[in-house]
Amino acid sequence: MSVSDATDWPTSALDAAATAFAALTCEPAPLVLDCAAFGADTGLPQRVMPLPALRDWLLRHPRAYTARDEVWRELIRRARLDGPHWVVAAAGMAMPALQQYAARLCQGYYGDPADVDAEILTGFLTALRDRVDLTKPAPYAGLCRAAWRAGRDLRLQQQEYLPVEDIEHVAAGPRTPRVPYGHPDLLVRRAVSLGILDPEDEQAYIDVRLGRRAIEPIAATNGVSVDALRMRLSRIDSRIAEALADGLLTGVASPETVAELRRQAEQRGQRRAGRAAAARRETSQVAAAAAA
Template structure:
């Protein structure tokens, strides 16, 4: 089958991803990773490896844990930051495992096997985009687990519905929800209002902590390093936890407390502005040195 022939494109999501991967990695210019540039001590046999060769090598060396972790951290970073072709590359690199999961989950399945394929690939891509944490070991295992669970959940939907107790005895009508009322976004908004969380950090905090989005694209979007954003969010976690313990996010803050929080916010803003100015001066100095 030709990857460029739309009339013969596979109907299975996994087969389609495998076909797209084959198109990206065929001769004369297969997609490759420069191993020496990113993980020189991982034990891979060549400094630059086409992805199919790297996949085959990893399959032949199942105990090469360091190499596998470094390869997949780089694949995940590129899938998040460098465009759709690296998303296809990551799916293709995982295809042997994904196809194995599909074959197992389709045994005895009375629905369309293509649905299982689609759920497995969706689970994998969701974890690839947002869920896999690059600071933890075995990122590939977390992607595979997400793919397996997505397919398994579809299989479980075939089971009969379980009866539940009669709910007609419950009191009807509206009831006051418990404090803090509503969505966690409201707590974050109140934290911004009080000066516990800086306005420019509100959306990154919601995206990473509440939305569980991947941190790498968000750091790139706001122009800071991943480590810097991770430390910033950790400090916000501490301030929010302290505010929750003190009841500031679910109660009424005194004028003295409001003034103290505003002063702390102003101090943070001053420090951040100072670091930004220093970074601009250093960039200008390096540019002048390069021009000379």
């Protein structure tokens, strides 16, 4: 079976995702996960399992929290790094919960149920792509919360509102927006100009910290491990916090302070270059040993 075999493609986003999942997981070459890689202490069957069978096992074992967390961390990693078919796989693995949310939210809903389905799936996919932090427990619960909230927000738009003839009588105080303290992007740019944040880290910092994007694809793009990038961003957080506390990002820095910050930036660059050179030498030595 393939997706192209379907003559009547579902109009519901959830039904379409379920159909695509069925196509990806049918014989003769279904998507699988090797559950032995997760370890015997998870309680998972120690064998390669097609995703539908793995989903059924997780549904039959609702208290297998460790197993569920390990499986979903792997699914999220693959969805972020290994292509669209794993995005479909993750949606299909969550489909029982997503369809349950849709059924509950559509009770008494006067709009098109397909709109609720679409919002639920969009919320799930957004969290799958960028929002769920794999270092925290219960990643699947985070995906489900995002899906539920997206569908609930659509329902809340149906709530009645109170019409008034003159907004001036009900709006307390001035309505002119206040000037923001400082746009985060501008503060990051100033941090780069002062040497607090290295230029090669600027985009990664903006993507992860301000854009709340998933760290795994960004680490892969930058050619570093996830742990290395996470530690690098944590150190940047500390430097920016100190700079904000000292007023460096919102005031005028003395020439002496600027010189010291740039000296520290040069030291970081030298250390990074040294580590990169050492890694290249190690790679060359391993390749030479393998060829011998």
